[in-house]
Amino acid sequence: MSEYRIEKDSMGEMQVPKNALWGASTARAVQNFPVSGQTGSTLPDLIKSYGYLKKACALANRDVKALDAKIADAIARAADEMIEGKHNREFVVDVFQAGAGTSINMNANEVLATRAMQLDPTVKVNPNDHVNYGQSTNDTFPTVLHLSALLAFPRLDSGLKAVQEACEKKGKEWARVIKSGRTHLQDAVPITLGQEFMSWRNCVRHVRQNLKEAADKLLELALGGSAIGSGLNTADGYRPVAYKYLQQFTGLKVREPEDPFEAVNSRWAFLNFSAAIRTAAVELTRVTNDIRLLSCGPTTGLDEFRLKPVQPGSSIMPGKINPSNPECMNQLLYQVLGNDHTVYLCAMAGQLDLNVMMPTMCCTTLWSMNWLANFLPKFAEDTVAGCTLNAERCQNYLETSQALVTVLNPIIGYANAAKIAKETLTTGKTPKQLIREHGILTPEQEKKYYDIDYLTRRYPQAGFDS
Known part of the structure; x- marks a missing residue:
């Protein structure tokens, strides 16, 4: 028994693995873009977004009488499985592919069409005419781009x-x-x-x-713009209903x-x-x-x-x-x-x-x-x-840093404070030692000017004070 089946698209026949849910367009993309080995299956948020999108579109088209109710409901059931992650492995197109996302959009359309017919064998579901009804890659991929x-x-x-x-x-x-x-x-x-x-x-x-x-x-x-933004081939009343469903399914205020x-x-x-x-x-x-x-x-x-x-x-x-x-x-x-x-x-x-x-x-x-x-x-x-x-290391850096003399600026002036700073480097003494040797500050002043809050807490800081 053959491990493949024959599927057709607008360009002709393609061999497809017997049990795959995807069809001819996806098979062409797999053949055309052997790039990274990273396929759509590695992006579950993108796949879930497609599930939400295609379900919303199918039900909106059903509600405005543009799509047969049985077909729409079967697509919606298949989309629920896609949302749950049950068909992630069926997204086999490389992430680097033809422009705009046509290949992965068709991957989603074909998977949903095949699975919809499995769920309801009484309907015939076409990936372009039914799953993609009133849609284009050009409005659906920007939509799933945002949703994902x-x-x-x-x-x-x-x-x-x-x-x-x-x-x-x-x-x-x-x-x-x-x-x-x-x-x-x-x-x-x-x-x-x-x-x-x-x-x-x-x-x-x-x-x-x-x-x-x-x-x-x-x-x-x-969503709703179809190929260029004009909404060509969309049914009257479809767009607002599709958005209502998307809001309901995703919980997002799209x-x-x-x-x-x-x-x-x-x-x-x-x-x-x-x-x-x-x-x-x-x-x-x-x-x-x-x-x-x-x-x-x-x-x-x-x-x-x-x-x-x-x-x-x-x-x-x-x-x-x-x-x-x-x-x-x-x-x-x-x-x-x-x-x-x-x-x-x-x-x-x-x-x-x-x-x-x-x-x-x-x-x-x-x-x-x-x-x-x-x-x-x-x-x-x-x-x-x-x-x-x-x-201990933090305290040592504090005590030996010449920058501590900065507190002396208002008392002895910048130039004299700079002399103390240079002296710390030439003598190896700490700023406090030199300040005491030169009698620059009284013990009370030293206590005030080298208090941790005086040195570091002049203004509030978010996280501590809010």
Whole structure:
């Protein structure tokens, strides 16, 4: 018995694996695009989005009498299985494929048509005439592009929240650990270790808010515009009903576009969302780099705190422990930044009435979101929450930093204070020792000007004071 069956599309016959739910158009795409080995099956949020979309369209077309009720109901039942992830393995087209997403749209249409006929053998379901009725790849792929990112977003936000909360907890734990600040990678006026961690907490809080605002722009969809935005071949009354069903199925407040032509030809909202991911990656890179700097050592580095050991750091140097978790985070973030650059180039490459670069925009962004969602909780747990304080080192840096003489500016002036600063370097004495030797401050003044709150708490800081 043959392991294949023959399927036909508008170009002719194709061999298809006997038990596959997909058909001839999908088979052509598999043959045409042997690129990465990464197929649509690796993007479950995209597949779920197709399930929601095709179900909404089938039922909307049924309701406006454009599609036979039995056919529409069978498609909807098959789409429910797609939403549940039961047919993910049937999405076999490479993520790098023909422009606009025609191949993966047909992959979805064919799977649903075949499965609908299995669920109701009394109906004949055509992937183009029924599953894709009133639709085009040009309005459906922009729609699933947005929906898939919106479905992935809560997991990304949860990972960022974990980092934010870990930084806040550590900030409060180390609120009174005073140390030397550093600007230009040189000694600067005092700061507490808690203030540094709380500042990281606040930047993560802000990038989360920025992402939420960018995600809101994705709620405006292209569905209903068909091939170019005009809605050609859509039934009267279909579009608002389809949106109503999408809202019901996804729980998202999706909305019809202000300009259906723009919704098809421009990907500005998705570019904006990718840019928000980039901003998060930039800030996380900065925080990660600072963590690696402040924990470097243990004997010849800053060593203000030590990271949780997670694995041996060297195959030749016994006992060496590396910052393995933040090193992984850095590498991941650099890839995320590269993925955003890809989205930027793809968004810019939209020509005339359609941007055909959407499949690459979709996979690169979902990869970034999923990778970050996977690793951010581990980063929060092992790197942020898992680090331990070296209080003695922090105190030593504070006491020996020449920047401590800055408090003398209002008393003896900048020039005289600079002389004390230089003397600390030439004599090896601490600023406090020289201040006492020169009788610059009374004991009461010294107590006032070197109080931790006087040095570091002139203004409120979110996280501590709100």
